[in-house]
Amino acid sequence: MAPSTHRAPASDADPAAADSAPAATAPRPGRRAALRHPLVRHGLWAVAALAAVAALTAATGPVTDLRVANVGLHLLAVAGLQFLVGTSGQVSLGHGAFMFVGSYAMALLVVNVPAMPLAAGMAAACAAGCLAGLVVGAATARLHGPYLAGATLMLAVGLPAIALRFPDLLGGANGLAFATIGAPPFLAGAVDDTQWRAIVVWTVALIGLVVLATASAGRLGRHLRALRDDAAAASLSGVPVGRARVTAFVISAGAGSLAGACQAYVLGTATPSTYGLSLSLVLLAALVLGGLGSLWGAFWAALAIVYVEVAGTELAHALDLSTDVRNNLPVVFFGAVLITVVLAWPRGVHGALSALGRHRSTPLKTGDSR
Amino acid sequence: MEHFANLTLNGLATGAVYAALALSLVLIYQATRVLNFAQPAFALVSAYVAYAVTAATGSYWAGFAAALATGALLGAGTERFLVRPLRNASPLSPIIATLGLLMVLQGAVGMVWGNEPLSFAYPLDYRGRFSPADAFALVSVLLVAFGLFALYRFTPAGLRMRAAAIRPEAARLSGVRVGVVLASAWALASAIGALAGMLAAPPFLAPNAFDLIFVFAIAAAVAGGLENPFGAVAGGLAVGVLLSYVTGYAGPELTALAALAVLLTVLALKPDGLFSRAAARKV
Amino acid sequence: MRTDPIRAARPLAAASLALALLAAGCTGAGQTGEGAAADLDVSTGVTDDTVTIGAHMPLTGPAAPGYSQISVGAQAVYDFVNANGGVHGRSIEYLAEDDAYDPTRTVEVTRELVHNDEIFAMVGGLGTPTHSKVVDFLNTEGVPDLFPSSGALMWNDPEKYPLTYGYQVDYTKESKILGEHISEEFADADVGYLMQNDDVGVDSQRGLDMYLQDQAVAVEHYESGAEDVSAQIANLEQEGAEVVVCACIPNYVALALLESARIGYEPQFVTSSIGGDTVTLRGLLSSFAEQAGSGGDPDDFLDGLMTLGYLPPVEMDDGDPWVEFFRGVYDEYGEDAPMSNTTVYGMVQAVLFVQALEAAGEDPTRASLIEALESQEGSGPGLVPFASTEDDRGGFSGGFITRYEAGEGLEMVRDPAVTDNAEGDVEDVEVDRPLPEDIGPLSQG
Incomplete structure (x- = not known):
């Protein structure tokens, strides 16, 4: 067998699942042609999802708002990883490194150019991440399977060390702390800062998701899936192998760094220890847990990253345990x-749910020749 | 010059640890195509068991034996109950399952022994530029490597292992009990991982003590080539020496960056690692 | 008070949300308005029979080793106080939350403590990289931020952080006292530094350099999380350092001592307050004593070790009333691990809080807590003055230096002194310490 072909579960073939952004409402059976265009369809999904988030945060307190924001930015990060791993089949253990890039790009802009518009800061952070993705993608384009995983793992550990090397600029091990703008004055009283930040994060995340979903549904997505399933065949049928792989890396890194920028914006901090080994591992683990091959999988993954931790902590507090047991329970x-x-x-939460939804038990196509 | 020699010797001693852990990763990868993220946790649990046994019996070597046994048991158990059920799932699934196991075991160690570091003895006298303890690390790892070479090359057991890894169906037809063979490969590899744990544990053992060692071991395994146990050993020693030079001459904050740069360079030149035997196994 | 912008008028709300997002997208990301000062005349977290306080600290993860005893010590004191009637009849609920030393998690757990658990005050938030990310938030929310477990200089900034009160002697002050002593006692020696590669190292080096600039021959750093300092020790030996000053946590002091013993390098080791706890060091070094040669006692490594302190050291067996009191409390409410100076660190934090809470009156508010703290004089259980006034929130303002004699325990080689973290001199000081029985809630036991 070839270790390079990391095949996503069969759910990837289901375009509705692959393309839909997570939202709380069901799609209307629109018949007009414009609605069938992926960009328009995804955009409508995104607007609905944003409305749902706005309603949700309006009904909850600041702690939940912060968690909602966390879900949003992790959703974007995992969706970026989904694009790389699920769609193009390249397994990266270094996604946290791109969040590091975005977070520090945002932090540096806020600290040094406080008058820089937020949108421009996000765009700059995204651009910095894409650039990093281009470099990493080009450097690793020839690597397959575990070799790519090993190299990106080293990236996740090595890159944040840059902050230690340039303590004057990047704040060393203590990182950077800064204040970011909250809710605009005319919303004072109606929307508090944390709620506002959650809405901003989800806006950014949903724009990112629309781009990812559209790219995945388009020609690039088809190329990448062909590449993932059989590189040789794809190459023969005219898919530009190297360029497609690097493009996947660039897009994925852009999403990751945008998520990092959101994190910096929400929390007002950028520190190397946040972007260590465990973050990158957790992102990939959560993606597999949520389900490879669909943006819904990324949604479950983001929920898991934020709420399994919370549940573990609450469980630890609820039980009467010794200190060591309690501390390590989460x-x-x-x-x-x-x-x-x-x-x-094995196909993750999304795989299990869609199998349940279809009410039929077709055997899985795993494509693993072992 | 003396400084250079000291840094080299220090590097070889720590490199032996990377080499042993890399070796265990490579053996498991060869057998089942799984990058075993629980390997540092096996090493960790083994070292803690050794600590408990040594404290109870007063003998370092009783602890050492207990560690190897623990490692072997954990390896075989993981293959049987976690990896084998996932053999038809996507290739990422077993990797993520071992990652989950890493979290569980690391947390469990903290639950039982606490998160404070424990004082962990060296097997032999640790004093000297290249101490008996350093020599023990290096020699034991080299012996293990040669032992493996002999096992795979010259014994029927080794032949069965290779057959079960490369052509499981064919091997099964010719009477090889593939399950037993793969579980034994995991057991053997994890016992070597436990050896790495015993070498890495001194002087202080804490639940996260092996995190960085594991990252460098993966780098070593990948740089050396996942198909080649000797590549893992050479890679481990090279990484150890390199990091020692970087710390000594440039600064400790650069070690991870330097490892990254070297790894990317090596893989850019040889995408399957330095010691890969052509692309024979590519399908 | 929240209104639901969606339900009110959907199309209007959607349009205004879009406009607001657009407008906000074009406003400077770093521009923030000055919020109104929070109301301090509240008693959030205080009920008829409880006072809830919180702290963030690394209980798991790579940075956890070394710190767990702080919350154990603090909890033991609170348990003792609660068992003996509490403070004005209220028991203290102490919530120590795990942030794994990751500032992202610190921000999250701190917001949970403030918004969900509604703590009265934050007491002993641990770490510079972590606590520096929530100090703004606590001050904006009007939550008293008492005694962060860190020696960073930034806690003592009443203008910027009106509700933050430092605890630990700051890294620069303590290094000045160490630097002065070394420059007098080892005037001709070459000095090497071994520093943690963060603000601990930077601030400590600044203090040391004021006195040792001409004697310093090597500055080495380690990254927290590293397992090995052999290259650093090799460099120090190479440069011929005869005195090595460590601004390190105990793990790395122990590693440095062991590594030096390994290569037969025998400088005079001097540690700052964070690293010199010989109870912890003895524990870490206990397995190597037999191989170290004579005696088989970890004291062989520690003989001659000089350390700066400001709290009563547990090793000093001179019947210090506070150490005896703490031992009694720990025996009853502590855990299995031996009581160390790290335990005492957490216990003194708790005592200082209990003292302030009692002085805040029958019905404490955040304002009365602050007032009580600022009018408090003296040192608490410490051996140097404790600053918590309107203008100076530096916490412990100096220290003394001890020398560890194998088999004998600690010997005081520099009496308590105070200094500032700028150009000021190091001056001797004497304090008038209260006894445990002088503090109401501690006296009933």
């Missing part, structure tokens, strides 16, 4: 959830 809980889901639902 991480054990996360690991146990991960193992259980992978064993019970």
Whole structure:
């Protein structure tokens, strides 16, 4: 077997699942042609999702708002990883490094150019991430399977060390702390700062998702899936292998760095220790847990990243345990959830849910020749 | 010059640890095509068990034996109950399952022994520029590497392992009990991982003590070539020496960056690692 | 008070949201308006029978080793106080939340503590990289931010952080005292520094350089999380350092001592307050004593080690009333691990809070807590003055230096002194310490 072909589950063939941005409302059966254009369809989904987030944050307190923002930015990060791993089949363990790039780009702009518009800061952070993705993608274009995984793992650990090398500019191990703008004055009283930040994060995340979903549904997506399933055949039928792979890396890194920029914006901090080994591993683990091949998988992944941790902590507090057991319970809980889901639902939460939805038990096409 | 020699010797001693862990990763990869993220956790649990056994019996070597046994048991158990059920799932699934196992085991170690570091003895006298303990690390890893070479090359067991890894169906037809063979490969590899843990644990053992070592071991395994146990050993020693030079001459904050730069350079020149035997296994 | 912008008028709300997003997208990302000062005349977190306080600290992850004893110590004191009637009849609920030393998590758990758990005050938030990311938030929300567990200089900034009160002697002050002592006692020696590669190292080096600029021959750094300092020790030996000053946590002091013993390098080791706890060091070094040669006692490594302190050291067996009190409390409410100076660090934090809470009156508000703290004089259990006034929130303002004698314990080689973190001199000081029984909630036991 060829280790390079990391095939996503069969759900990828289901365009409705592959393209839909997570939202709380069901699609209307629109018949007009314009609605069938992927960009328009995804855009409508995104607007609906944003409205749902705005309504949700209006009904909840600041702690939930912060978690909602966290779900949003992790959704964007995992969706970027989904594009790389699920669509193009390149397994990266270094996605956290791109979040590091975006976070520090945003932080540096806020600290040094406070008058820079937020939108421009996000765009600049995204551009910086794309550039990093281009470099990394080009450097690793010839690598397959575990070699790519190993190189990107080293990237996740190595890149944040740059902050330690340039302490005057990047704040060293302490990182950077700064204040970011909250809700605009004319919304004072109606929308508080945390709620506002959550809405901004989701706006950015949903724009990112629309781009990812559209790219995935278009020609690039088809090329990448062909490449993932059989590189030789794809190459013979005219897919530009190298360029497609690097493009996937660039887009994925752009999404990751945008997520990092959102994190910096929400929390007002950028520190190297946030972007360590465990973040990159958790992102990939959560993606597999959520389900490879669909943006819904990224949504479940983001929920898991934020809420499994919360559940573990609450479980630890609820039980009367010794200090050592209590402290370590959340991480054990996360690991146990991960193992259980992978064993019970090899195609992740999304795979399990869509199998349930279809009410039929077609055997999985795994494509693994072992 | 003396400084250079010291840095080299320090690097070889730490490189032996990377080499042992890289070796265990490569053996498991060869057998089942899984990058085992739980390997550092196996090493960790083994070292903690050794700590407990040594404290109870007063003998370092009783602890050492217990560690190897623990590693082997964890490896075989993981293959049987976590990896084998996932053999038909997507190739990422078993990797993520071992990642979950890493979290569970690391947390469990913290639950049982706490998160504070423990004082962990060296097997032999640690004093000297190249101490008996350093020599023990280097020699034991080299012995293991040669032992493996002999096992794979000259014994029927080695032949069965290779057959089960490369052509499981054919091997099964010719009477090889593939399941037993793969579980034994995991057991053997994880016992070597436990050896790495015993070498890495001194002087202080804490639940996260092996995180960075694991990253460098993966870098070593990938740079050396995942198909080649000797590549893993050479890669491990090279990474150890390189990081020692970087720390000594440039600054400790640069070690991870330097490892990244070297790894990317190596892989740019040889995408399957330095010691890969052509692209024979590519399908 | 929240209104639902969606339900009110959907199309209008959608349009205004879009406009607002557009407008905000064009406003400077770093421009923030000055918020109104928070109301301090509140008693959030205080009920008829409880006072809830919180802290963030690394309980798991690579940075956890070394710190767990702080919350254990603080919890033991609170348990003791609660078992003996509490403070004005209220028991203290202490929530120590895990942030794994990741500032992202610190921000999250701090907001949970403030908004969900509604803590009265933050007491002992741990770490510079972590706490520096929530100090703005706490001050804006009007949450008293007492005694962060860090020696960074930034906590002492009443203009910027009116509700923050420091605790630990700052890294520069303590290094000045160490630097002065070394420059007098080892005037001809070459000095090397071994520094943690963050603000601990930077601030410490600044203080040391004021006195040792001409003697310093090497500055080495380690990254927290690294497992090995052999290259750094090799460099120090190479440069011929005869005195090595460590601004390191105990793990790295122990590594440095062990590595030096390994290569037969025997400089005079001097550590700052964060690294010199010999109880912890003895524990870390206990497995190597037999191989170290004579005696088989970890004291062989520690003989001659000089350390700066400001709290009563547990090793000093001179019947210090506070150490005896803490031992009693720890025996009853502590855990299995031996009581160390790190434990005492957390216990003194708790005592200072209990003292302030009692002085804040029968019905404490955040304002009365602050007032009580600012009018408090003296040192608490510490051996140097404690600054928590309107203008100076530096916490412990100096220290003393001890020398560890194998088998004998600690010997004071520099009496308590105070200084500032600028050009000021190092001056001797004497304090009038209260006894445990002088503090109401501690006296009933």
